Amino acid sequence: xxxxxxxxxxxILAAGRRMTLRCTQDMRHNAMYWYRQDLGLGLRLIxxxxxxxxxxxxxxxDGYSVSRANTDDFPLTLASAVPSQTSVYFCASSDSGAAGxxxxxxxxxxxxxxxxxxx
Amino acid sequence: QKEVEQDPGPLSVPEGAIVSLNCxxxxxxxxxxxxxxxxxRKGPELLMYTYSSGNKExxxxxxxxxKSSKYISLFIxxxxxxxxxxxxxxxxxxxxxxYIPTFGRGTSLIVHP
Numbered sequence: 001x002x003x004x005x006x007x008x009x010x011x012i013l014a015a016g017r018r019m020t021l022r023c024t025q026d027m028r029h030n031a032m033y034w035y036r037q038d039l040g041l042g043l044r045l046i047x048x049x050x051x052x053x054x055x056x057x058x059x060x061x062d063g064y065s066v067s068r069a070n071t072d073d074f075p076l077t078l079a080s081a082v083p084s085q086t087s088v089y090f091c092a093s094s095d096s097g098a099a100g101x102x103x104x105x106x107x108x109x110x111x112x113x114x115x116x117x118x119x
Numbered sequence: 120q121k122e123v124e125q126d127p128g129p130l131s132v133p134e135g136a137i138v139s140l141n142c143x144x145x146x147x148x149x150x151x152x153x154x155x156x157x158x159x160r161k162g163p164e165l166l167m168y169t170y171s172s173g174n175k176e177x178x179x180x181x182x183x184x185x186k187s188s189k190y191i192s193l194f195i196x197x198x199x200x201x202x203x204x205x206x207x208x209x210x211x212x213x214x215x216x217x218y219i220p221t222f223g224r225g226t227s228l229i230v231h232p
Binding site for chain 1: 125127153155160161162163164165168207219220222223224225
C-alpha cells in the first residue's frame with residue numbers, strides 16, 4: 001500500500017538522549033515535511049525538504065535536525081531531547097514542492113505519527 | 120494574530136445534522152484551500168481542496184471559499200457518527216515561494232447517534 005511509514009509508533013525517551021524518528025515514503029514525492037502536533041497549538045512545521053539533497057527550517061526548528069539523502073527517506077533527529085519536545089510527530093509528503101501549477105494530486109499525505117514522551 | 124484562525128470546538132451535533140466548520144485568514148495571497156480530516160491517533164488525510172473562490176461539492180461534503188471575506192467553510196450534510204474527527208483547514212499561495220500550507224488548529228467534531 002502506497003504511503004508513508006513512520007517508526008517508531010511511540011517512544012518514551014530520557015531527557016538528554018539522542019533519538020531519530022524515521023520516515024519513508026514510496027510515492028516518489030519530491031517534497032517531505034516534519035510537523036509536531038500539540039494540543040491547542042495545532043500542527044507546527046519543524047523542517048522540510050523540497051527535493052532530495054535540500055532542507056529548510058520551518059516554524060519550530062530548534063533542537064531538531066533533518067537530512068534528505070534520497071527521495072524516499074527523511075529522518076528527524078533530536079540531538080539531546082528535552083521534555084518540551086514531548087509531542088506527536090507527523091511526517092508528510094507531497095509532489096507540489098516546486099513553484100508552478102499544482103498537479104491534480106495536490107495535497108499532503110501524512111504518516112500515522114510517532115508519539116514521543118521525553119521524561 | 121495567527122494567519123489562519125479556527126475554532127477548536129468541540130462541536131457536538133446529533134446524527135443527521137448539517138455541520139458547518141469554518142476558518143478565517145488574513146493573508147490575501149492564499150489561493151488554494153484545503154480541508155483535512157484527522158481521526159483520533161491517526162495522521163490527517165486530505166478531504167477536499169478548492170482553488171480561489173466558489174464552491175466544490177463531493178458527496179455529503181461541500182467546501183466554500185469567500186475570498187472577499189477571507190472566510191472558508193466546510194459543510195457536512197446528513198452527518199454520521201463516522202464523521203466524528205478533527206477537521207483542519209489549510210491554505211497556501213499559488214506561485215512564488217513555497218507551497219507549504221498554513222494550517223488551522225483544527226475543530227473537533229462529535230456526531231452522536
